[in-house]
Amino acid sequence: MSTSSKRIIFWTLIILFVIHSVFVFTYGTEKDKGKNFLTGEAKKGKLLFQKHNCIACHQFYGLGGYMGPDLTNVISAKGKGADYARAFISGGTQRMPNFHMTEEEVNNLISFLKYVNKTGISPIINFDINVDGTINSENDK
Numbered sequence: 001m002s003t004s005s006k007r008i009i010f011w012t013l014i015i016l017f018v019i020h021s022v023f024v025f026t027y028g029t030e031k032d033k034g035k036n037f038l039t040g041e042a043k044k045g046k047l048l049f050q051k052h053n054c055i056a057c058h059q060f061y062g063l064g065g066y067m068g069p070d071l072t073n074v075i076s077a078k079g080k081g082a083d084y085a086r087a088f089i090s091g092g093t094q095r096m097p098n099f100h101m102t103e104e105e106v107n108n109l110i111s112f113l114k115y116v117n118k119t120g121i122s123p124i125i126n127f128d129i130n131v132d133g134t135i136n137s138e139n140d141k
Helices: 003-026 040-051 082-091 103-119
Strands: 127-129 135-137
Touching: 040 103, 082 103
Parallel strands: none
Antiparallel strands: 127 135
16 A cells, blocks of 8 residues: 555544544533523532532432432432422421521522433433434433
8 A cells, every 4th residue: 555545544544533523512402401400599509519528429411429419300200309408408307417508598499400310311221322322311302
């Protein structure tokens, strides 16, 4: 094989790699599921969640600590909801400390949990893996 043929093959593969990389890393990023749901109260709740380091014990989307439950869909989970979350936040439990939050802080934190609830599902139980490595859940259909 000649040197010029090798160069053509090399540069063709490089160009295809770049095109594929751009496609993979930008596919689906145009969908911002949460931008319209993030209210002023939810932003304050997010800051409270960070201030009290809640992620050390709890998870969102399966990521975070494992002492407490995943809070991604605690608002919409069967048998739970805003009142359920409010009870734990307001009083604490044996494993979760009582942070002595004001009613406004509790409402802000509940607003943040409602925001997170609208942005995804965790854990994703039914999903299909595409040829390009992306995942389609029953939510996306």
